[in-house]
Amino acid sequence: MKKVTIGNSDLKVARINFGGNVFGWTLNEKQSFEILDAFIDAGFDFIDTADTYSWWVNGVGGQSETVIGNWMKARGNRDKIVIATKVGSETKEHPNDISKKHILKSIDESLKRLQTDYIDLYYTHFDDEVTPVEETLSAYDEIIKAGKVRHIGASNLSPERLTASFKASEENNLPNYVALQPHYNLVERQNYETKYANLVEQYGLSVMPYFSLAGGFLTGKYRSENDLSKSVRGEGAKQYLNEKGLGVIKALDTVSDKHKSKPATVALAWLLAKPHIAAPIVSATSQSQLQTLFDAPKLNLDAADLELLETASANL
Known part of the structure; x- marks a missing residue:
């Protein structure tokens, strides 16, 4: 299995990052274990979660980390897994919060749920836009030195706050972010490509896009409003049921037919062909x-495939 190095870290991962938001939500623990076993058996090793997944079930969260922790304990495989989790996102109980106090409390709670001594990659999930970046980074510095976290990443930070964080890291000898987790896929290109791609290049970040399949839209499952009821996540795809979105689906159909593949596999292969994309985050139930995910790193799109997809998704 080909692996890539995340940023300037010592983390090496296979090129699909399993999104753990489904654990404790659309998958119960037994089903989650089966999916995780199959993922690892196929040679993959990178799992993404967050301290608040799946807060939308009970308003609290933590279910996903708990399931993953129980699975790692049952399998005795922690040393073979690269775990990414996050801090700072809003729940019913508290707003977005990346203060030092909140981070120091949350890391211990995540470690307990995950039943591990350390997190491989710890993300700032959502920015509160109030806490000084120096305070956030000093909290990360403390937990890295304590051995609780190996490396840090950023998710929903503005370009300005991301730039300020790197400046603060350099000026204060604080940890650097090594990864960026943005919203990026074939129907959501503009924000990342116009605001973040240059920063990714400048700072040598590895990119793990979330919503890699646009809430399932890029699987080709949703082609009309009648299809939205096929999944509990179907409503999220409704926004793409327009001329441009369906044009992307048509292009995916063409390329997947050519390669005897699936639209979702092609959509992920397109991401993997982009500069700095390390491992798209994607779930399966x-x-x-x-299998659709497993096939993506093996699919090499040619210049004609990429041009067709680029043209169909331009300005999206």
């Missing part, structure tokens, strides 16, 4: 969906 069945063995057939998993």
Whole structure:
């Protein structure tokens, strides 16, 4: 299995990052274990979660980390897994918060749920836009020195706050972010490509896009409003049911037919062909969906494929 190095870290990962938001939500613990076993058995090793997943179920969160922790304990495989989790996102109980106090409390709670001594990659999930970046980074410095976290990443930070963080890191000898987790896929290109791609290049960040399949839209499952009821996540795809979105689906159909593949596999392969994309974050709830993910790193799109997809998704 080909692996890539995350930023300037010592973390090496296979090129699909499994999104753990489904654990404790659309998958119960037994089903989650089965999916995780299959993912690891196929040679993959990178799992993404967050301290608040799946807060939308009970308003608290932590279910996803708990499931992953129980699975790692049952399998005795912590040393073979690269775990990414996050801090700072809003729940019903508290707003977005990346203060030092909140980070120092949250890391211990995440470690307990995950039943591990350390997190490989710890993300700033959502910025509160109030806490000085120096305070956030000093909290990360403390937990890295304590051995609780190996490296840090950024998710929903503005370009300005991301730039300020790197400046503060350099001026105060504080940890640097090594990864960026943005919203990026074939139907959501503009924000990342116009505001973040240059920063990724400048700071040598590895990129793990979330919503890599646009809430399932890029699987080709949703082609009309009648299809939205096929999944609990179907409503999220409604916004793409327009001329441009359906144009992207048509291009995916063309390329997937050519390669005897699936639209979702092609959409992920397009991401993997982009500069600095290390491992797109994507979930699956069945063995057939998993195979679609497994096939993406093996699919080499040619220049004609990429041009067709680029043209169809331009200005999206």
